Amino acid sequence: MPELPEVETVRRGLEATVVGQRIVDVVVTGARSVRRQPSAELRSRLFGRRIDAAMRRGKFLALPLDDGQVLVVHLRMSGRLLYVAEPERSPALPHTHIVASFSRGGELRFVDPRTFGEWYVTDGVDGAGLPAELARMGPDPLLDGLGPRALAARLAASRRPIKAALTDQRVLAGIGNLYADEICFAARLRPDRSAASLEMGDHRRLARSIARVLREATEARGSSLRDESYRDLMGDLGSYQDHHKVYGRAGAPCERCGAPVVKLGFGARVAYCCEGCQL
DNA sequence: CGCATATCCTGACTGC
DNA sequence: TGCAGTCAGGATATGC
Numbered sequence: 194m195p196e197l198p199e200v201e202t203v204r205r206g207l208e209a210t211v212v213g214q215r216i217v218d219v220v221v222t223g224a225r226s227v228r229r230q231p232s233a234e235l236r237s238r239l240f241g242r243r244i245d246a247a248m249r250r251g252k253f254l255a256l257p258l259d260d261g262q263v264l265v266v267h268l269r270m271s272g273r274l275l276y277v278a279e280p281e282r283s284p285a286l287p288h289t290h291i292v293a294s295f296s297r298g299g300e301l302r303f304v305d306p307r308t309f310g311e312w313y314v315t316d317g318v319d320g321a322g323l324p325a326e327l328a329r330m331g332p333d334p335l336l337d338g339l340g341p342r343a344l345a346a347r348l349a350a351s352r353r354p355i356k357a358a359l360t361d362q363r364v365l366a367g368i369g370n371l372y373a374d375e376i377c378f379a380a381r382l383r384p385d386r387s388a389a390s391l392e393m394g395d396h397r398r399l400a401r402s403i404a405r406v407l408r409e410a411t412e413a414r415g416s417s418l419r420d421e422s423y424r425d426l427m428g429d430l431g432s433y434q435d436h437h438k439v440y441g442r443a444g445a446p447c448e449r450c451g452a453p454v455v456k457l458g459f460g461a462r463v464a465y466c467c468e469g470c471q472l
Numbered sequence: 473c474g475c476a477t478a479t480c481c482t483g484a485c486t487g488c
Numbered sequence: 489t490g491c492a493g494t495c496a497g498g499a500t501a502t503g504c
Contacts, residue, residue: 194497225480252498269498271482288482307481309498353475362499370497420484461477462497 195268197335197367197407198433199415199423200252203274206426207247207256207301210276214295215243223290226305229313238262238314239293250327250336251366262316263324266303272310275302276426306422330366334403335411339365341396344403348388348396355391355399356384356464367407371416371440374465376406378439383471384464385457409436439465 195203219239221232242258249255254274256264266274277283280300285292291303291312303312317325331347332339347365351358358364359373368376377384379402382395391399410416415431417423418441424430438448443456443465452469 196498267498269480270496305481306483307497309481351474357475360498422483463495 194270194369194371194418195272195415195423196252196369196372197333198372198410198413199425199431200249200254200268200367201335201411202414202425202431203268204247204249204254206276207244207254207274210278210299210426211244211256211295211301212247213243213245214297214299216240216293217296218292218294220292220294221290222292223288223303223305223308225308226290226303226310227312229311235312235314239264246322248323250323250333251330251362252369253324253327253330255323255327257318257322258314261318262314263318263322264312264314265324265327266312267310268305269307269309269311271307271422272303272305273422273424274426275304275424275428276300277302330362331364333366334407335367339400339403341393341400344400345391345393345396348391351388353388354385354459355382355388356459358388359403365403368403370462371437372406372410374440375410375438376402377464377466378471379406381471383468384466385459386472409433439467441465 216239219236221227227235242260245257245259247256254266278299286304288306289302289304293301315324319325319328348358356373359368380399410433413431413433414425415423416433417430421430439454442454445454447454447467447469450469452467454465454467457464
């Protein structure tokens, strides 16, 4: 499940491959992958355009084009972007829904078994060059930085559990289920504790943990779980799964205190944590 | 208004 | 071994 570190890894890959290239064709075979506009419109808006940059906000990718439009991509649960320099040597994977071809002969392929991900093209762009609808998101911890005071201000109003607030994209952009659990462990806070109950020391640890976990996970090129559904733009696996402390480790001893990691019921979802050292 | 829940979907896993 | 049932979860719509 791509979250901020995975999406940032893909963004860097896009920067190294498709930025500067001109789109010469787009083929949409998966109807659900283009749903905000007719796929013929997406195709004609992209046709002949050059990709000028690769940006990210939260889990959204935004690729500004040379005419002021922006191609927006969200991977959601199972979406993958794959850059193929020599398409004839790489047969398309199952569930390939969109293929963009470039003037130099390479292809950008969108593969998405569960079809939650999507592409769309918009010209409603704000001053920073990002689509207006992305502006509703909270600060991106890696792009904007986030100190303890700013974090406290964003969490103080909420009586929801910390994890619910952390994964709300309007509060902070980019954190999902996996990294919320890892961040709560790093901050020694139970994910089900009320956000409003945090004190200044908690906010300081939480702010530091958000920055550290996301930075280290990005340096490790993200987390590839057992199904290996996340791979980067070139098809390589991430390695941060080797550094997970709680996510998916129910029953294993906590590396910090030795108590078994538990899987908590959490609304309709689950949260992993150590009840020995997360308070 | 704030928070909770249902929804989309397929592949991997669980249990009998 | 096979097969039905369950789970996974990002964002959005809807409900209380």
